[in-house]
Amino acid sequence: MHVTSALSADASPEAPDRLHAEISDVIDIYRLLYPSQHLHFLFYEGDDPVWGKPRIIEGELTLTPEHLRPEYLGRLECPGTDETAAVVTILISVPRAPLPNEIKQQDPDWVPFKGLRALFGLCPICYEEIRYKVEMARKRRMKQRHSHVSLPLGKGSRLLPQPQEPASDKRPAILIGAHWLEIGGAEKLALDSVKWAVEAGLRVFVVAGVASLQRLATKLPDSSDVTFIRLDRYLPRDRWPRYVENLVLAENIRLIHIHHCHALYDTLPQIRAKAPWVKVIDSTHIIEHNDGGYPRISLVWSNYVDIHHVISRRLIDYHRDNAGRLSKVVLGRMLEHRNRDVSLPPIAMQTGQKTLDVCFIGRLYYQKRPIVLVEILRALVAWAQKADVELRGTIVGEGPFQSAMTRLMQHYGLGDMFTMQPADCDIPAILDGSDILLLPSNNEGLALVCYEAIEHGCIPISTDIGAQGEIVPADLLLPLAPRAAVRASVDIVDRLWRDKDFLARQKDALHRAWSELAAEPTARDVLTAHYRAATETSPKQ
Amino acid sequence: MTELTNTTAVIVTYNRSAKLMKVLDALERQSVPLEMILVVDNASTDDTRTLVEARAMEMPNIRYLRLPKNIGGAGGFHEGIKEAYAQGARYIWVSDDDAYPEPDAIGKLLAASAEFEQRHRWRPSFACSRVEWTDGSLCEMNTPRPVWDWPRFLRPEKAWALVDSCSFVSVLIPRWAVKEHGLPISDYFIWFDDAEYTRRLSRSYPGIFCPESRVIHDTPDNRGVNFGLITHKSLWKFKYGARNETSFRRREQGLAGVLIFAHGVYRQMKQGGVSWKLRWQIFGAILRGLVFRPKIEHV
Numbered sequence: 089m090h091v092t093s094a095l096s097a098d099a100s101p102e103a104p105d106r107l108h109a110e111i112s113d114v115i116d117i118y119r120l121l122y123p124s125q126h127l128h129f130l131f132y133e134g135d136d137p138v139w140g141k142p143r144i145i146e147g148e149l150t151l152t153p154e155h156l157r158p159e160y161l162g163r164l165e166c167p168g169t170d171e172t173a174a175v176v177t178i179l180i181s182v183p184r185a186p187l188p189n190e191i192k193q194q195d196p197d198w199v200p201f202k203g204l205r206a207l208f209g210l211c212p213i214c215y216e217e218i219r220y221k222v223e224m225a226r227k228r229r230m231k232q233r234h235s236h237v238s239l240p241l242g243k244g245s246r247l248l249p250q251p252q253e254p255a256s257d258k259r260p261a262i263l264i265g266a267h268w269l270e271i272g273g274a275e276k277l278a279l280d281s282v283k284w285a286v287e288a289g290l291r292v293f294v295v296a297g298v299a300s301l302q303r304l305a306t307k308l309p310d311s312s313d314v315t316f317i318r319l320d321r322y323l324p325r326d327r328w329p330r331y332v333e334n335l336v337l338a339e340n341i342r343l344i345h346i347h348h349c350h351a352l353y354d355t356l357p358q359i360r361a362k363a364p365w366v367k368v369i370d371s372t373h374i375i376e377h378n379d380g381g382y383p384r385i386s387l388v389w390s391n392y393v394d395i396h397h398v399i400s401r402r403l404i405d406y407h408r409d410n411a412g413r414l415s416k417v418v419l420g421r422m423l424e425h426r427n428r429d430v431s432l433p434p435i436a437m438q439t440g441q442k443t444l445d446v447c448f449i450g451r452l453y454y455q456k457r458p459i460v461l462v463e464i465l466r467a468l469v470a471w472a473q474k475a476d477v478e479l480r481g482t483i484v485g486e487g488p489f490q491s492a493m494t495r496l497m498q499h500y501g502l503g504d505m506f507t508m509q510p511a512d513c514d515i516p517a518i519l520d521g522s523d524i525l526l527l528p529s530n531n532e533g534l535a536l537v538c539y540e541a542i543e544h545g546c547i548p549i550s551t552d553i554g555a556q557g558e559i560v561p562a563d564l565l566l567p568l569a570p571r572a573a574v575r576a577s578v579d580i581v582d583r584l585w586r587d588k589d590f591l592a593r594q595k596d597a598l599h600r601a602w603s604e605l606a607a608e609p610t611a612r613d614v615l616t617a618h619y620r621a622a623t624e625t626s627p628k629q
Numbered sequence: 630m631t632e633l634t635n636t637t638a639v640i641v642t643y644n645r646s647a648k649l650m651k652v653l654d655a656l657e658r659q660s661v662p663l664e665m666i667l668v669v670d671n672a673s674t675d676d677t678r679t680l681v682e683a684r685a686m687e688m689p690n691i692r693y694l695r696l697p698k699n700i701g702g703a704g705g706f707h708e709g710i711k712e713a714y715a716q717g718a719r720y721i722w723v724s725d726d727d728a729y730p731e732p733d734a735i736g737k738l739l740a741a742s743a744e745f746e747q748r749h750r751w752r753p754s755f756a757c758s759r760v761e762w763t764d765g766s767l768c769e770m771n772t773p774r775p776v777w778d779w780p781r782f783l784r785p786e787k788a789w790a791l792v793d794s795c796s797f798v799s800v801l802i803p804r805w806a807v808k809e810h811g812l813p814i815s816d817y818f819i820w821f822d823d824a825e826y827t828r829r830l831s832r833s834y835p836g837i838f839c840p841e842s843r844v845i846h847d848t849p850d851n852r853g854v855n856f857g858l859i860t861h862k863s864l865w866k867f868k869y870g871a872r873n874e875t876s877f878r879r880r881e882q883g884l885a886g887v888l889i890f891a892h893g894v895y896r897q898m899k900q901g902g903v904s905w906k907l908r909w910q911i912f913g914a915i916l917r918g919l920v921f922r923p924k925i926e927h928v
Contacts, residue, residue: 107632133633135805158717158804161632187834188750 107161110182114140114322115166118178120338121323121331125176126168131161134181137190139299140322142180149177180322186301194270194300198454198488212496213463216570234379234388236410241360241391251362256340260623261291263332263341265349268320269294269302271451271511273533274373274382277399277422277611278347279307281371284612286313288619290343293335296320297349325351329358336363342622345369345615346393348382356392365625369618371397371611374533374554375406387411397614400534400555420614421605422536432602433545435595437523439588443478444581447522447546449515449537450529452487457528457551459489460570462496464526464577465506471578475585481506482518519544524581528566528573532556542602547594549580559605561597563590634739635664636801637718641705642726643671646680648847653684653691655729661736665716667692669709671699701818701869706797706826707926708815714807714928721802728798730844734758737842738801745789745837749782754806755827755836757792758799758844762851769853771796771846773838774824776831790838793831797823799844806830807928816923820870825877829925856894856911857901864907868914875918891915 111131118127128149134140149155161182168174200208200215208215244250262285266278278294285292291313296302299320308314323331332355335341344359344366346352359366370393372383380387383406386396390407396417398404407417437444446468450456465481472479483493483506490508497503509518515537519525525541525548532554539559541548550556551573552565564580566573584591638656642649649668656666668681668691678695685691694712696705706723713721720742722735738756746752760771773795783790797813800823810833813826827836852858859867871894878886894915898908 135808158633158635158719185746185750187752191750 106185107182111164113318114178114180114182115164117317117319117322117331118176119166120334121327122176123334124169124173126173127164127166128175128177129164129166130155130177130179131164132157132159132179132181133161134159134183136181137183137186138301138321140180140183142178142322142324144324144327145177145179146174147177148175149179155179183321191301191303193486193488193490194303195453195488197491199492212459213570213574216457216459216463220568220570234384236380236384236387238390238411239388239392251364253363253365254337258340259289259291260342260625261293261339262343262345262619262622263293263295263335263352264345265347265352266294266296267348267350268296268298268300269304269308269316270300271304273422273536274348274371275304276536277371277373279304280611281345281347281615282314283309284616285343285345285619286311288616289623290619291315291339293317293339293341295349295352297351319351325354328352329355333358333362336366341366342625343367343369343618345371346386347371348373350385353385353389353392356389360392367394367618367622368392369395369397369615371399371615372403373399374531375402376531380406380410383407384410387413390416395618397611399611400558402534402555402558418614419608420611421608422534423539423606423610424612432543432599435542435547435598436545437547437584437591439585439591441477441523441585443480444472444524444585445522446479446481446524446526446581447484447518448481448526449484449518450527450535451511452485452489452493454489455530455532456485457530457570457573458487458493459496460528460573461526462493462500462502463570463574464528465497465502466500467574467578468581469500469502469505471582475582477585479505482509482522483507484509484511484513484515484518486511515540516544519546522546524549524584526577527551527556528577529553529556530568534558539602539605542598547584547598549577559601561594561601563597564594633719634661634743635718636661636720636722636735636739637665637667637713637716638663638722638724638735639667639669639706639709639713640724640726641669641671641702641709641797642673642677643699643702643705644673644675644677645726646673646675646677648727649677650680650684651729651847652724652726653681653688655732657688658732659730659735660733661739663690663722663735664718665690665692665713667694667709667713669705669712670695671701671705672696700815702797703813703817703819703822704815706822707813710802710807711812711926711928714804719804721804721807722799723797723802724799724844725797725846727847728760728844729847730758730799731842734799734842734844735801738799738839741787741789741837741839741842742801742803744787745782751834752803752805753835753837754803754810754830754833755795756801756839756842757795757827757836758842759838759840760796760798760844760846763845763847764851766851768798768846768848769851770848771798772853773836775838776835788840791835792827792838793835794824794827795836795838797826798846799842800827800836802830806833809833811925811927814873814923814925816921817873818869820866821873821877825873828877828881855901856897857899857903859898859901859903859907859911861907864910867911871911871914872918872921875915876921876923879919880922887915887919 282292286309294316328351370386372386375383397420399422404417407413452458525546527550529551534555538548548560549564550560566576681693742756760768762768773792776791776793779790810829813822878890
């Protein structure tokens, strides 16, 4: 491609590399979107580390002083296929490099609501209780605002020409769309999917629906078959459908796999009309918000989706109950093959033991109820003192609640008993050394860490939410209400510690639940079959 | 790190035309080109206007902003930074009309800012020079205040200390910091406007002290800011200082901060043997500072 440059920046010595790399990404995206047009770029220096604020004008742009504002970096023109090619003007900011604190933590530190700060200072659990009650009241009041009805898909008449697959000499490819490449369950599956697709022999294109620093992009396989396209940063949402259509046709994409990627759903009408041979797989994890969250969106787009991959039976029920859909919903647990052959170690905890190690592993966001966790730890410390048990613990995780948790633990005098560890610490070792995993939560699919806890002889105690009941026995589930969760945690730990039969029953139930889950097909089994099938399909030459 | 480095110098002046001309000489000799040299004239009554107009014929990057009345150094810097920002400066270099930068002073501040960001990924909210008095000693009144971990990135070859406060004598402020934190408080009139402003900027991240960038501050004598040095002649300035810092402490630290400040002022005045007549006037200024709550203007 011929590029005429009119960049006029006073660049510092190190700046050009980064700037040129970003500009090159932008040009690649827009060249694919507008393959024959004359592209006229105006670049700006962004003050946002994630979003390029793209603006597209399909035509010439008359420049005004606003276009030459202080952030103006320069222009680039990429000629079209001929001199009469239509002009497309793209105004775009190159995001600045992220700061160390932004890299470390995506969201600012959590602070209590302004009007309730004093209450939080006096009684954090009262604050949590009020927040919980307001949430529940809001849930009850809120009507189901979004539709659960699947969008109809018109198949068209055979009397009119049908889309034809273009010939391609490229190896089959898959487009995998993640919500974003940050820490999370859906994101882990998206990253695993990339790995499995490469192993199956597909070329992989990855996109993320939400603009962010995409911290886990470094975890993508280091392979020439994997390309991460920064649509999240440089392409407005309304242009995704046309871009994806062009990408599908240009790169021989046979499969689209959606992992909570909202923007990719919007591309499905374009795909169904213009590239109907592409198979669409949609993976969902967690029923959230009032009306379902991504599972609901998946259900709405169901006629455009070929396979609904779900990770829990609760999600199968969700599809059945809301759409009567059974045939194309497949269960694939987020367990590795290796887990099946694992002979589970005995669960370490014994009644009456003199030391008790507890742990928490999760992101320190409200979803995991970090303040409730501290209250549980405080209550357990009080219990341990009465029972003459030495209580110790580890909290693994990072997030906006970290500072508030640390302060609260210091305030309660828990700092010496519990250590905080970063998310990249040795989690198997921590689970090996722990008797109990505490997992209070506001919203959960099926927490992987509970599987792992059982594999390491650790007893998970979790809130009864989402599909947690599929892995955690009913006697080890906590209520959602904060105070009740604190009380129940102590009661459960006390009973496990005192009641030999109860402990034995829970150990059996945990092993049974784990074995039942492990016997079911894994996400890897389910998805790899489709990936392999895609490698065997090829367009007409 | 910003890829754009166009820099505007802001000089606030009042009735010191001869020294101002020497400052313009020094700016003309700078190793980096200055997009604009903005002379903010606080309604001088000497020949400042004539001399600057004549000088602008030789230096086309000079811009002259004459204020209708003297609104003090604080007001002058407020207006100057506001204008420089409006004109699109990516960096704003701020200084007094009696401080002469060495030829590479601004270039070294720019280079230090860019390199610091490149090396450490943090964006310093300002970069300030080493300010020397005419005899080469440290200029007492322009000593930056280090933060607790000031040597975090200090290396023998790059002796940049982290600071959270400095004076408006050779300080380089990036555009993003002005956008994020607003302008100096004009209502302070004089004293503590620079300390308040740079401390405000450093909420994002501290500034850096760059000893390799040097300026000569041509003040009549080399005295620090100490309430023990109050005389009848300088009382008016100290009253502004006391009022402004009290107002700042009230805003940032509450009444406890004000009490600590008042106690420090009392001790300094006692050690300096300041007469009770003057002391009471300073205490009066502190009381006025308790209810003085000027607005922070944003760009």
